[in-house]
Every structure is written in C-alpha cells, then in structure tokens.
C-alpha cells in the first residue's frame with residue numbers, strides 16, 4: 007500500500023510508493039568507469055593559469071600571490087553568463103497586464119580548488135573548510151546590500167544535476183525578490199511558531215534525534231537526516247542543532263564542524279552510491295527574516311537518481327520510490343576510506 011506523507015515544516019505532500027519501492031542498493035550507479043580527468047585543462051576557464059578567461063575575481067583565498075594570478079586555493083569570480091547583474095535599485099514596472107523588473111542581482115562562481123579533476127568528496131577536509139568559509143564571506147558581503155533580498159548558495163554536481171563546466175565550483179545568486187515558495191515555507195513556520203511558541207525545525211531535530219529512524223549522522227552541532235517526507239531517493243538535510251535563521255549568522259567556530267559534516271555526507275553518497283549526480287543548496291532566511299525565531303537555515307542535498315515527470319509537474323507531489331528509513335540505514339552503514347588511503 008503506497009503512503010502519503012506530509013513534510014512537518016512545509017506541509018508539502020509526497021507519495022512513498024512502497025509497492026514500487028526499490029532497495030537502496032538499486033540506486034547504486036553502475037560503475038561505468040568515469041572519464042579520467044587531467045589535473046589541469048588548458049581550455050578550462052577555472053584552471054590556474056587561465057585566470058584571464060574569467061571576469062576579475064571578487065575574492066580569493068590564496069598563499070601570497072596577487073589577484074587574478076595562480077596561487078589561489080579558492081577563487082570567487084562573477085559568472086560570465088549571469089542570471090542577474092548588479093545595477094541600481096530595481097523598480098517594478100508593468101508590461102500590459104504583467105509585472106516585470108530589471109534583472110538586478112549578483113551571480114558569482116566559487117571555484118573550489120585549483121585541481122580540475124576533483125569533486126567535493128575527493129577534496130581534503132581542510133579544502134572543504136576553505137570553501138565553506140568563502141561561502142560565509144560572500145554571504146556576509148552580499149547581505150550588506152539590502153537589494154539582495156535572498157541569497158542562495160548552491161552546487162550542481164554532475165551532468166544530471168545541470169552542471170556545464172566540469173571544474174569543481176559552486177554558485178551564489180542574490181535575487182531582488184523573495185519567491186512565493188520561500189514565502190509560503192516561512193509562513194508555515196511562522197504559523198507553527200505562533201501556535202506552539204517553538205521553531206518547527208528545532209522541533210523536527212529534537213524529534214528525529216529521539217526516534218533515530220532517519221538520522222544518518224549525529225554530531226555535536228549538526229544532524230544529518232533523510233526527511234520523513236523526502237521527495238526523492240536519498241534526499242538529505244543537514245540542520246544545525248542550534249537555532250539560527252540565517253546562514254550568515256554561523257559563528258566562525260562552527261564553520262569547521264559544518265564543513266566536516268557536509269564533506270562526510272557527500273563522501274557517504276560518493277562511496278555508497280558510487281558518485282551520483284546531485285544538487286545541494288543552503289536554504290536560509292531572506293533579508294527581512296534574519297534573526298526571526300521561526301526561520302532556521304539548513305542545507306538540502308538532492309541526488310539526481312530519478313527524473314520528475316508529468317505527475318510531479320501537474321501536482322507538485324513527488325513520488326519517491328524508496329523508503330527514507332531504509333535510505334538512512336544504508337547511509338549510516340556506508341564506510342568511507344581514510345583520506346590518506348585515496349589516490
């Protein structure tokens with residue numbers, strides 16, 4: 007018998023298709039040997055030595071060398087083909103019946119490593135910490151501009167996840183609007199807060215730690231869960247155990263622990279499911295909701311193991327052909343090699 011499950015925070019429904027349910031092992035990618043990538047590619051705009059192929063960098067972690075020169079560890083540049091571009095304050099106008107505004111905002115690329123052939127799971131823990139500290143730096147910088155109503159940090163890993171350039175990179179987009187889906191989620195969280203006097207995400211963390219059915223990792227500051235109403239197989243959320251509305255508020259001494267839990271989670275996917283494609287995004291409060299008691303930032307990972315089809319398009323209800331509890335159990339068991347034993 008299939009089952010409908012509701013997300014406690016967003017109120018979205020999902021169908022867990024237990025009849026068609028696959029075992030976690032069924033999602034392990036057939037290991038067609040991936041193309042062996044070179045450490046450096048002459049034609050890649052993100053490789054060291056090719057700094058002139060990108061717009062001028064806005065920020066970098068580097069060891070002594072000058073801007074736009076090799077020697078960087080993490081490099082941030084404006085996207086060459088941006089979805090939104092910096093400009094003055096955006097004004098709304100009418101186009102007949104319709105509302106429109108100039109595409110004002112920021113679109114940056116975070117080049118995570120000089121190495122062309124890496125991915126998050128094969129970075130070192132220190133490299134991942136560098137990447138996360140750059141996320142925080144850019145978030146704080148973009149957040150100073152009140153026109154940036156929402157700042158989204160996200161990553162597309164692999165072709166199925168929509169990446170066009172292989173060189174490891176994440177993206178940051180700052181938008182001048184807050185989309186209806188984000189507002190609706192915040193509204194539900196606010197309603198819960200009004201009724202119960204508690205944050206709905208803190209409530210979920212406490213409950214999940216008590217029942218232990220969907221916990222993949224339980225660290226002092228963060229918990230990794232397969233959500234009760236996961237929309238796709240092996241969906242994961244990493245939630246801070248401390249209440250905090252905005253990713254920009256993460257204290258410096260929690261950046262290392264957050265990077266470590268993200269890195270370990272991505273390595274579990276990499277070794278457990280044999281390098282699946284995935285997207286991740288840091289879901290955080292819009293500018294006007296920062297500091298609110300009901301908003302609670304978290305990171306969501308969505309592996310691209312299935313393709314949403316017409317039903318999902320028409321209803322916004324996802325059909326998940328796996329059991330969240332089994333996915334969590336599978337990932338708990340995945341053992342990842344010591345970094346020193348790789349390569």
Ligand SMILES: [Zn+2]
Nearest residue numbers: 050053122173
């Ligand atoms: Zn490259």
Ligand SMILES: [Zn+2]
Nearest residue numbers: 205208249302
């Ligand atoms: Zn909370």
